[in-house]
Amino acid sequence: MSLQPDTFKSLVKVAAERVIASAPELTSLDQAIGDGDHGINMKRGFEAVLGKLDAISAQPLDEALKMIGKTLVMTVGGASGPLYGSFFLAAGEALSHDRQLPDDLANVFGCGVNAVSARGRSQAGEKTMLDVLIPVLETLKTAAGQADLIARVRITAAEAVERTAPMQATKGRASFLGPRSIGHIDPGARSSCVLVQAVCASLEGQE
Amino acid sequence: MTETVGIVIVSHSRDIAKGTADMVRQMVGSEVKVAFCGGNPDGGLGTTVSLIIDAINDAWSAKGVAILVDLGGAETNSEMAVEMLEPARRDLVVVCNAPIVEGAVMAATEAAGGSSLAQVKAVAEELSAD
Numbered sequence: 001m002s003l004q005p006d007t008f009k010s011l012v013k014v015a016a017e018r019v020i021a022s023a024p025e026l027t028s029l030d031q032a033i034g035d036g037d038h039g040i041n042m043k044r045g046f047e048a049v050l051g052k053l054d055a056i057s058a059q060p061l062d063e064a065l066k067m068i069g070k071t072l073v074m075t076v077g078g079a080s081g082p083l084y085g086s087f088f089l090a091a092g093e094a095l096s097h098d099r100q101l102p103d104d105l106a107n108v109f110g111c112g113v114n115a116v117s118a119r120g121r122s123q124a125g126e127k128t129m130l131d132v133l134i135p136v137l138e139t140l141k142t143a144a145g146q147a148d149l150i151a152r153v154r155i156t157a158a159e160a161v162e163r164t165a166p167m168q169a170t171k172g173r174a175s176f177l178g179p180r181s182i183g184h185i186d187p188g189a190r191s192s193c194v195l196v197q198a199v200c201a202s203l204e205g206q207e
Numbered sequence: 208m209t210e211t212v213g214i215v216i217v218s219h220s221r222d223i224a225k226g227t228a229d230m231v232r233q234m235v236g237s238e239v240k241v242a243f244c245g246g247n248p249d250g251g252l253g254t255t256v257s258l259i260i261d262a263i264n265d266a267w268s269a270k271g272v273a274i275l276v277d278l279g280g281a282e283t284n285s286e287m288a289v290e291m292l293e294p295a296r297r298d299l300v301v302v303c304n305a306p307i308v309e310g311a312v313m314a315a316t317e318a319a320g321g322s323s324l325a326q327v328k329a330v331a332e333e334l335s336a337d
Contacts, residue, residue: 078253078254119283
């Protein structure tokens with residue numbers, strides 16, 4: 001599947017706009033178990049991405065993702081900058097220097113997930129964004145090539161974000177709360193879900 | 208004058224970073240280069256990779272630079288900043304696992320004596336030992 005500049009541009013635009021629109025929700029989730037800046041930080045980062053949208057979408061896919069990653073690293077202002085930034089930098093590294101999406105999407109996504117895990121020194125089950133990204137990666141592997149792949153990814157992300165509520169945080173600021181982190185959805189998991197679902201919605205709209 | 212390890216202080220709050228740097232300068236003197244930064248790109252609480260890179264370059268010494276951080280995001284952003292340095296400098300910068308104020312004073316005191324980067328880091332991190 002090839003992604004032409006206009007298609008890619010609208011995909012990035014939808015994803016950025018949905019993150020920006022979710023800022024109040026991310027902030028309120030982060031006020032419960034973090035320091036309350038996740039929404040405003042993500043908003044700042046994705047507004048910077050929107051500001052460079054023309055330049056980003058003019059690049060081949062690998063460079064485009066790396067530009068998104070670097071923009072997030074430089075503008076977010078919290079740990080989510082390097083975490084999301086590393087995802088896009090590593091995923092960009094795994095793409096070819098053209099406009100083709102590889103058949104093995106799980107490999108590209110997996111490189112991003114591994115980079116997040118390494119950057120945050122975190123694993124599944126610690127109440128972080130990885131608790132959405134890792135289940136999505138599993139679905140990308142198990143449902144690869146199937147007609148309902150996008151729908152399954154979207155459902156996986158929605159279910160995975162809810163499963164972070166009963167978890168006790170052992171990484172990130174929420175871990176300071178210990179058992180009091182239980183019962184709240186993780187803000188990073190929620191922002192990952194917003195991004196994954198925005199990409200799904202954009203791709204479904206293209207079909 | 209012999210080169211000494213440089214010290215960088217990274218806090219979510221620029222006021223804390225500046226205050227820590229002031230303490231280091233008063234207690235250790237000016238022979239150790241100390242740079243600091245704090246705040247997100249809008250000036251609110253947070254840490255900014257580009258400011259950390261600037262601070263590392265300001266405190267640069269051929270013996271390397273030790274970074275002291277406060278909370279999670281400061282560490283993650285500092286590690287990212289180190290990776291974005293030019294390759295020749297990356298291996299000469301370490302993030303210390305130490306309390307920011309005491310760690311900065313201890314690290315700078317050790318650095319002032321001409322110690323290596325590894326020694327400076329080790330002394331700061333003794334503060335975090337069980």
